[in-house]
Amino acid sequence: MNQPSSIHSPTFSPLYRQIRELITRSLETGEWKPGDAIPSESELAVRFGVSQGTVRKAIDEMASENLLIRRQGKGTFVATHDDPRSFFRFLRLASDDSDLQTLKSIPLECWRAKAGTDVARTLALETGAPIIIVRRLLQCAERPAVFDEIYLPGELFSDLTLDILKSSEMSLYHLFESRYAVRMIRADERLRAVSADRVSAELLQVAEGSPLLLVERVTFTYDSKPVEWRRGYYSTQNFHYFNELG
Amino acid sequence: MNQPSSIHSPTFSPLYRQIRELITRSLETGEWKPGDAIPSESELAVRFGVSQGTVRKAIDEMASENLLIRRQGKGTFVATHDDPRSFFRFLRLASDDSDLQTLKSIPLECWRAKAGTDVARTLALETGAPIIIVRRLLQCAERPAVFDEIYLPGELFSDLTLDILKSSEMSLYHLFESRYAVRMIRADERLRAVSADRVSAELLQVAEGSPLLLVERVTFTYDSKPVEWRRGYYSTQNFHYFNELG
DNA sequence: CAGTGGTCTAGACCACCTC
DNA sequence: AGGTGGTCTAGACCACTGA
Missing domain, CATH: 3.40.1410.10 (Chorismate lyase-like)
Structure with missing residues (x-):
């Protein structure tokens, strides 16, 4: 998880994008359903073996595309159309x-x-x-x-x-x-x-x-x-x- | 520049937003014109007396709103309609x-x-x-x-x-x-x-x-x-x- | 109070562009 | 080679929430 697939490969993507893909998979498979809270940034950092900042950047991107909703003090939630x-x-x-x-x-x-x-x-x-x-x-x-x-x-x-x-x-x-x-x-x-x-x-x-x-x-x-x-x-x-x- | 205006004030805004405002002022006044490169992140960090990461976050926001354009290796440019x-x-x-x-x-x-x-x-x-x-x-x-x-x-x-x-x-x-x-x-x-x-x-x-x-x-x-x-x-x-x- | 996200910093290293 | 932005890390502290 710490290395890009290959430094000069066309499929290269930074760590936070790989993390983003992993989170997206969990959304697709229904591990976390619309309205659910996903694990905290620090939990995900441990789970994926990266720093919290990297998880944060992945979530930032997804939140800006309305896939996730951040709520300070409460957690990060899967976006839902019931809103x-x-x-x-x-x-x-x-x-x-x-x-x-x-x-x-x-x-x-x-x-x-x-x-x-x-x-x-x-x-x-x-x-x-x-x-x-x-x-x-x-x-x-x-x-x-x-x-x-x-x-x-x-x-x-x-x-x-x-x-x-x-x-x-x-x-x-x-x-x-x-x-x-x-x-x-x-x-x-x-x-x-x-x-x-x-x-x-x-x-x-x-x-x-x-x-x-x-x-x-x-x-x-x-x-x-x-x-x-x-x-x-x-x-x-x-x-x-x-x-x-x- | 290091302190928010007041911890519990309604006008509170984080440092990077204050930096963002300063950059916006320079755009309004024409210090940097459409198509120009603005100073590098490290230069701005020195100028405003904050860390590079804070400048970076300010610029990130403005780039996501199409006010600035980042080009890796070249610099950050004022967006222009000639594009x-x-x-x-x-x-x-x-x-x-x-x-x-x-x-x-x-x-x-x-x-x-x-x-x-x-x-x-x-x-x-x-x-x-x-x-x-x-x-x-x-x-x-x-x-x-x-x-x-x-x-x-x-x-x-x-x-x-x-x-x-x-x-x-x-x-x-x-x-x-x-x-x-x-x-x-x-x-x-x-x-x-x-x-x-x-x-x-x-x-x-x-x-x-x-x-x-x-x-x-x-x-x-x-x-x-x-x-x-x-x-x-x-x-x-x-x-x-x-x-x-x- | 403990747990969450939000901000800020400092430093290392990578990728890209230009000279 | 030297400058730019881009990524990643580690750690400190703040702001908000709910029990």
Whole structure:
């Protein structure tokens, strides 16, 4: 553990990155689950045979990527989607006037299908592999805000049904991580303006053909493995998509 | 410099943050300009009377916020908008097919006005204060992509004219930082889908009433001072707005 | 009070760049 | 060779939390 793999090798990585990989493995395998405290820095230093400072640097990196949460005096915790801060990292929706405290998810449909070419390519599946399609509506203060169509690999969410979605009080990603051990880490979004088709218009209570914000998202778990494809139609009459550039 | 302002004071900040503030001041005052190398970590440590590790932590933070750029073996440099990496941090435009190498900015208009209520509020000016309004078109491979309407505080960009914009080969923000010493650090964007009005439709070569992506941006310099308000109409027939959620 | 993360220091050595 | 940033260590002390 004290030597880089090879001084001039292309796979060289500093000690703290190797430690980071080891910690990531323990997250993947579920040794520490979302919400859990991981061992203290000094414990990990002993376990990995490095100094506390090196463990610290590994954890620093992971904390800056929202994989771990540090809490002074308490410990370091595995990040969880059961947390408003984490929640709005993946929902860049804001209200033009009030805030979004009253946000409510309404599952509409959930069915099985076989992956077409597009879905298969996006989710890195074989064409024809089992997938699950979910439709749901997001409401804020009784006003419809977003209509989502969500594609999931069938293998990972084997027993998912509309009833489970309906009876779940938590956010989708919190359900996914707690019930299916699939943790959403990172996502790429592509945004376009489109005209509302009949279905979207009706659900979002806008005129057919009126402009909607289309948000296409591919979501990844550890190792950049794609595990969700999503198309969201945002009504931007009373809401907007918020983004911070830094 | 060795003591926090007061152990239990609300203004308490660790040493490395105080160092960070001092470095930031030197950036604001122009002691080190965009593209310049700043003094080495050990020099700064001596100058500020702290250890190199403390300077290092201050610089680490600033580098992670893209204020400084570290280059191993060469030194630490003040970030500049004359840099493709920095450029696409503030232009989340992507082409559906090809890449955006051929991007071209076409200034259309530039005139003086007095700030109305909205502009004044957004830019933290008095109502009636002098402002500059710029209109320009972004093209990619001869196809129009974005129509921007840009509001600037008149005081900061005193001699800006359409001719200067037209004859400038660099990006807007590079021009701003090199000619007016106004460095854009951070921006907030609000996105909506709207219908193209006659002017936008004509410039972007789409049908009047077709959906456009409206991107409203407020850009800040040091100390979160707003220095630009911008409304961009994005044609999303051949392009999209790209965003990474992490 | 003990245990956690947070800060600060000092020193050694490595990797990279330039001359 | 000499300078820069990058890594790693060891140890001291501070700030916060909860029993």
